[in-house]
Amino acid sequence: MKLLILSTSYPASDADPSGHFVRAEARALARQGHDVHVVAPGGSPFDEPARDPAAPSLHVHPAGGGALFGWPGALARVRRDPTRLLHALPFAIAARVRASAIGPVDRAIAHWIVPSAVPLLLGLPAPIEVVGHGADVRMLCAMPAAARLFIVRALLDRDASFRFAAAASLDALARALPTPLAERLERASRVEPVLLDLPDVTTRARVLRASLDPHASADKLVVAAGRLVPSKRVDLAIEAATSASMSIVVVGDGPLRAELEALARARPAHARFVGLVPRDEALAWIAAADVLLHASAEEAAPTVVREARALGVPVVACAAGDVSVWARRDPGLVVAAPDVRALSAALQAAVAARS
Template identity: 45%
Template sequence: MTRTLVVSTSYPAFAGDPSGHFVASEVEAALARGEQVTLVIPAAESPREAALGLRLVELPANVAFGAPGVAARLMEPGQRLKRAVGLMRFLLGARRSITRLSRAEGPFDHAALHWLVPSAVPVFPRGSARRVELLVHGGDARLLARLPRPLARGVIHLAATRASLTELRTMSQAQLDGLARLADLSRFTRRRVAPCALSLGGVPSRQEARAALDVRGELLLVVGRLVASKRAHVALTAASALAALRPVRVVVIGDGPERARLEAAFPHVEFTGALPRDRCLTWLAAADGLLSASRDEGAPSVVREARQLGVPVVSCAAGDLMRWAEIDPGIVVVP
């Protein structure tokens, strides 16, 4: 039986929690293949239940991780020191736990490290797995791009030496190209683009979703963390211009430090706050369109979900969206 290690700083804390849902889908796929999975993640407020075949290693982190993102949580007034300490506790605890397990049981057959920073560097001890798969998402790709180039290059080269077989997996071609501009990627045994799996089981039909939510007219959604980089104000400005021409209901799903400012600027828009994943998908199934204005994306999960549900998307150019739009008429990319 293949022994697989998964390390992630984001994972659902409870049923319906959207945090790290794509990591959970990857874990479910590994379990379905018959792999024995050890999952190293930050502890939630309440202990999680482990599925059959899953060994959970939950480590204290003083709630440093979670929505709307570690950077925003670290900047929250009155919480900075506590969460900074929590971040360090998790990083050190994860490294010690992986070292202990690999020494006691031998190196893992496969390690899937979500977010190159910090899961690969500095958390993962070299040689703790025979094969390492580094999964780069949006947050770590943006962080590496903002670091001084010599530092970013050093981090990427360190990551490439985590095992004798080290694979670099990005969510988009744009991310892979961006990393290639920062460092020589030839040290990686393999490089590929493969977005994480998405699970959309149990989503109601459009008709059922609209009835459940009492949606009667045209519905446009903006979905995501309400942080500056997501540029929700751009999407809402466009939606407001459309609403001035015809009746349109505009709903924002998500929370974050930008929410109060957005609510004041767009009083006609409905803000639901963060919703359980199944509820969010119900809204998405009911929608006539999804608006996305972020330019810092690789393979946006919400766009992929919308298209799987047949919902049209209007988006700014980001990640691989231009490539997707070339083969999917349901995606319109605007400047």
């Protein structure tokens, strides 16, 4: 089959954390024998398509727009620099041109309901599969009701199928629709977590663990990974790790970094901030941990939790998105209340269970 994937997030390299799950899916489809064409941000819309060396039947067609789309997401980038919105229209035009130039396809897959499915793929003469993640569903739910209804109805009238990375996202969107439309959406939908593609980081994880402060070497290591914004509650993670007498490494960057570093000094905490690092380095830090602490308040299907569990690292998390559902069938994932005492106790129990 000839397949088209249109996404507003796709990794520019192995180190890029953006859209790695989209590439994992594209590679899996190519390895199944499909002719896969990805239209995504990056490069210039005049560049030749690139073949993926890991899957030769996967072709990546750059459509520009790299200043707007990429880590940590278009909304965060626009908040930081509103002029980046000027790249939206040129990207949309280039993406439509690229998609049309690929020619007839057997199926088109849109990662992110807005803008990949609507408006970019809506007029394409091919069966459409729409993949809803977290941020796009939250944005859709926050839209005026008329806009939300128009988008969902237009896709359903087009006989699009829906795939949600989290049951919580499907439930949230269904609750924001009139009952007849919600029932149509549910009939056209399924829930399927995104694919993971994890490099071998075992050796690097050992090196990173050995690089920790020798005075804290007897401590157990907690890792918190994510963007440093209020909803991620990294302050709570620092407080909980300190209360549990454990060291913490914070992987990621964001507007709260200076404030969080000040908190760590004031506690004082055995804390190390490594900033935004390549994806394989972030995974190595997770693999080096005794436990991952994910205190985020707003999630759908947090990839970092699944990555930690795939690496064999226990996870303590707060209830958000599908995390509580996962915890019911995974004893290595514990859900705790979002307060220092509960998280501290859960960290200690997770480490003890692993010993």
